[in-house]
Amino acid sequence: SQKIEQNSEALNIQEGKTATLTCNYTNYSPAYLQWYRQDPGRGPVFLLLIRENEKEKRKERLKVTFDTTLKQSLFHITASQPADSATYLCALDIDTDKLIFGTGTRLQVFP
Amino acid sequence: DAMVIQNPRYQVTQFGKPVTLSCSQTLNHNVMYWYQQKSSQAPKLLFHYYDKDFNNEADTPDNFQSRRPNTSFCFLDIRSPGLGDAAMYLCATSARGAGSGEQFFGPGTRLTVL
DSSP, rough: OOOESOOEEEEEEEEEOOOEEEEEEEEEEOSSEEEEOTTTTOOOOOEEETTTTEEEEEEEEEEEEETTTTTTTEEEEOOOOGGGEEEEEEEEEEEEEEEEEEOOEEEEEEE | OEEEEEEEEEEEEEETTTTTEEEEESSSOOOOEEEEETSSSSSSSEEEETTTTTEEETOOTTTEEEEOSSSSSSEEESSSSGGGEEOOOOOOOOOOOSSSOOOOOOOOOEEEOO
């Protein structure tokens, strides 16, 4: 079955540093991979999508890479701020209209 | 603003007492989803609709049913809630054919089973 792993239960970094989150998957070849942000008690919010033929995608302070050989995506937040503190979920498309989500990495940015 | 709305935000029910959760959308998306999310876990897809076509996940318990009477509304019925069904229930939508597969989530309904 498809399996998605996201690094560590929590990532604590200092404000201004770059946060790097990892998403590894097995047993699947997705056409694209998505990243979502989820705040406590709220639904996930879409951030970025990267397709299998794309190596890197940027949006403001966010950068996503996608290595289909390693079956890994890295999600970077540069110049991190306390407001970036949240859980970040990666998701793979596994069928038409269907995504499978990882458990997420909780990011805490300290002033 | 176009959005996905879930009611109620918090629902308390008793063990075995049927409960219905509601979702509506103003995005006019053709796909609607119901997910179950427990603490520190990934959202787990229960079922989804493409228009009126219903797609049930193989491991979704029979205790969970859904209705989509029209494009805008979708309901999750839990026929006999057990303690293990306490969770956040998330409704989401997407537009098949839009290319991105992006899903738009509602704020969720937190279900407590006493």
